Amino acid sequence: MFFKSILYAAFVVVASTSALVAETIIDDVGRSVEVDLPIKRAVIFNRYSVEFARAIGAIDQVVGTGASTFRDPDYWPQFTQDNVVGQGQNDLNYEAIIAKNPDLVILPRNGVYEEAARQLEPFGIPVMVITAWDTLKHVENVELMSRLFGHEEQAARLVNYYTGYHKLLADRLQGVPAVPVYLEEKRPLVTVTQGSGWHDMIAAGGGANVFGDIVIENEAAARGNPNAFTIDPEEIVQRAPAMIVKLEPGSYTAIPEDQFANT
Amino acid sequence: MRSISEQGAAISSTATPDGALAARYMAWGQRRGAMVAMSLVLLIVAAAAVTVQGINETTMGTLALVIVQQASFGQLDLITDEQSARILLYLRLPRVVMAIVAGAALSVSGVLMQAITRNPLVSPYTIGVSSAAGFGASIAIMFGVGLQSAGIYFVPLSAFGFALLCAVCVFSLAWWRGMGAQAMILTGIALMYLFSAMTAAVQFVATEEQLARVVHWTFGSLNGVQWDAVGLCAAVLMVVLPVMQGKAWQLNALTMAGDDVAQSLGMNVRRLRGTVTLLSVVAAASVISFVGVIGFVGLIGPHLARMIIGGDHRFLLPFSAICGAAMLLAADTIGRLAFSPTVFPVGIVVAFVGVPVFLHLIISRKRETFA
Numbered sequence: 052m053f054f055k056s057i058l059y060a061a062f063v064v065v066a067s068t069s070a071l072v073a074e075t076i077i078d079d080v081g082r083s084v085e086v087d088l089p090i091k092r093a094v095i096f097n098r099y100s101v102e103f104a105r106a107i108g109a110i111d112q113v114v115g116t117g118a119s120t121f122r123d124p125d126y127w128p129q130f131t132q133d134n135v136v137g138q139g140q141n142d143l144n145y146e147a148i149i150a151k152n153p154d155l156v157i158l159p160r161n162g163v164y165e166e167a168a169r170q171l172e173p174f175g176i177p178v179m180v181i182t183a184w185d186t187l188k189h190v191e192n193v194e195l196m197s198r199l200f201g202h203e204e205q206a207a208r209l210v211n212y213y214t215g216y217h218k219l220l221a222d223r224l225q226g227v228p229a230v231p232v233y234l235e236e237k238r239p240l241v242t243v244t245q246g247s248g249w250h251d252m253i254a255a256g257g258g259a260n261v262f263g264d265i266v267i268e269n270e271a272a273a274r275g276n277p278n279a280f281t282i283d284p285e286e287i288v289q290r291a292p293a294m295i296v297k298l299e300p301g302s303y304t305a306i307p308e309d310q311f312a313n314t
Numbered sequence: 315m316r317s318i319s320e321q322g323a324a325i326s327s328t329a330t331p332d333g334a335l336a337a338r339y340m341a342w343g344q345r346r347g348a349m350v351a352m353s354l355v356l357l358i359v360a361a362a363a364v365t366v367q368g369i370n371e372t373t374m375g376t377l378a379l380v381i382v383q384q385a386s387f388g389q390l391d392l393i394t395d396e397q398s399a400r401i402l403l404y405l406r407l408p409r410v411v412m413a414i415v416a417g418a419a420l421s422v423s424g425v426l427m428q429a430i431t432r433n434p435l436v437s438p439y440t441i442g443v444s445s446a447a448g449f450g451a452s453i454a455i456m457f458g459v460g461l462q463s464a465g466i467y468f469v470p471l472s473a474f475g476f477a478l479l480c481a482v483c484v485f486s487l488a489w490w491r492g493m494g495a496q497a498m499i500l501t502g503i504a505l506m507y508l509f510s511a512m513t514a515a516v517q518f519v520a521t522e523e524q525l526a527r528v529v530h531w532t533f534g535s536l537n538g539v540q541w542d543a544v545g546l547c548a549a550v551l552m553v554v555l556p557v558m559q560g561k562a563w564q565l566n567a568l569t570m571a572g573d574d575v576a577q578s579l580g581m582n583v584r585r586l587r588g589t590v591t592l593l594s595v596v597a598a599a600s601v602i603s604f605v606g607v608i609g610f611v612g613l614i615g616p617h618l619a620r621m622i623i624g625g626d627h628r629f630l631l632p633f634s635a636i637c638g639a640a641m642l643l644a645a646d647t648i649g650r651l652a653f654s655p656t657v658f659p660v661g662i663v664v665a666f667v668g669v670p671v672f673l674h675l676i677i678s679r680k681r682e683t684f685a
Binding site for chain 1: 397400518537
């Protein structure tokens with residue numbers, strides 16, 4: 052009898068750990084997406100999201116990504132050319148995605164998620180929008196991905212690491228006057244205002260965005276949006292920034308392995 | 315009064331007493347007709363051949379079964395390989411059929427615009443229709459938030475509206491002011507720049523996600539095509555092509571002899587121009603509004619067809635449709651397979667492939683082809 056109970060308990064444990072649970076999740080753009088959790092096989096476009104998957108220990112569950120993510124193979128030793136299923140978040144190869152038989156495809160909100168959802172619907176592959184580059188949603192995104200992939204513990208460590216440094220910065224900067232910062236986007240004379248992730252990063256780092264007082268709703272639509280707000284060069288001089296940050300396109304190359312080992 | 319076609323037939327049969335010229339003319343027509351029919355068969359075979367090519371291995375047999383099963387409205391259950399069948403039905407076939415329909419519609423539109431303006435430089439792209447559609451799509455993407463009731467058709471509808479508006483502007487100005495061919499092209503180019511600038515302005519103030527969608531749209535792509543778009547564009551083509559085919563003799567008279575001669579033959583030139591303008595713009599705009607800006611086919615398709623089959627619109631119209639379809643099918647197949655799994659937008663590939671071919675033809679052909 053005792054042996055039977057043990058066997059039954061073991062069966063329940065195995066069944067509960069291997070069983071998939073269907074859940075409805077509201078994604079970044081407010082769509083309801085039904086997925087079976089945990090995700091065993093995912094296709095992820097956009098390197099920020101793939102980075103999150105790696106950071107929470109779910110990279111082995113990523114079976115496909117875009118060529119624009121894979122462009123630096125040294126940085127992504129987990130992938131081979133066989134994992135490439137399209138150019139990037141706007142040019143997906145649907146046949147290649149289907150061939151990977153994923154449980155879920157993840158795209159950022161500046162990807163072609165509507166098209167992907169329509170094209171993959173007949174194949175029963177759900178598409179979810181997670182915008183990992185949105186710094187304001189960092190914690191929310193990491194927690195969502197941990198839920199999707201079933202890596203809550205590692206995700207919690209990542210969130211603690213992130214929020215820990217946030218708190219440390221906030222503590223150390225208490226009483227320190229904020230440094231006025233002008234941040235210029237990749238295009239000249241285009242900056243950011245309240246509502247942009249860059250604006251929040253400046254604030255978190257102890258700075259004060261010199262264009263942070265702009266309320267976008269009160270401005271002419273032609274001047275842009277919180278992430279790209281057009282300015283007159285005289286306005287920069289008038290607002291007297293103590294520091295200028297300029298964004299440039301491109302990405303850093305990976306540190307060579309031997310150099311990394313000696314660091 | 316005899317119709318233009320009757321007059322043409324009468325002329326051809328009474329040109330020489332012994333009817334030798336008429337016989338030669340008939341034979342010439344039959345050869346051209348056979349050429350069109352053969353090209354159509356070749357296009358269908360080529361389309362079937364490229365449809366079975368892709369990441370998922372499939373066969374002509376599976377393709378045939380999918381087509382037969384769909385043609386039977388699901389009454390027959392023939393499919394054994396469900397996954398291949400779904401890929402063919404939902405991904406490859408809509409794409410291949412749309413390449414054929416879009417290429418044909420753009421090319422026919424080019425032929426018609428060139429015919430009524432008697433100008434070989436006119437095409438949906440050079441009179442600004444494509445740029446206008448691009449602008450229409452851009453503002454729909456930019457300001458379409460909250461207009462969910464219009465659904466997925468909001469962007470194509472806006473693109474279509476602006477394309478139509480641009481064409482009406484160009485043609486109305488041309489006829490109202492009695493513009494020559496060159497002035498008309500210049501008007502079209504001016505509008506093309508205006509709409510391009512306005513699209514750039516929209517891109518300048520767009521958010522990251524809006525910008526990505528606008529840029530993606532302006533590339534021109536068949537990657538996200540579905541059957542509803544294919545059906546709409548095909549329906550437009552099925553109306554435009556037969557109607558215009560019925561007016562082929564009138565188009566011949568207009569292009570070969572000009573307005574005065576056409577009028578003296580009993581044609582209502584004004585009405586013909588109006589009908590042709592409307593149908594050519596609708597054909598081009600309907601395609602552009604769904605697949606984005608594909609600029610080159612409307613210009614090169616008609617020229618390619620004219621070089622091979624001549625300027626008789628009875629054969630030029632269907633043959634230019636086949637040429638345009640073949641060009642776009644080839645470009646999309648290259649974009650889909652050459653660098654797989656990366657998929658290149660067809661709008662980029664068509665320029666890369668089409669321009670060298672076109673230049674080769676220009677250089678290797680006689681001067682009078684473009685005179």
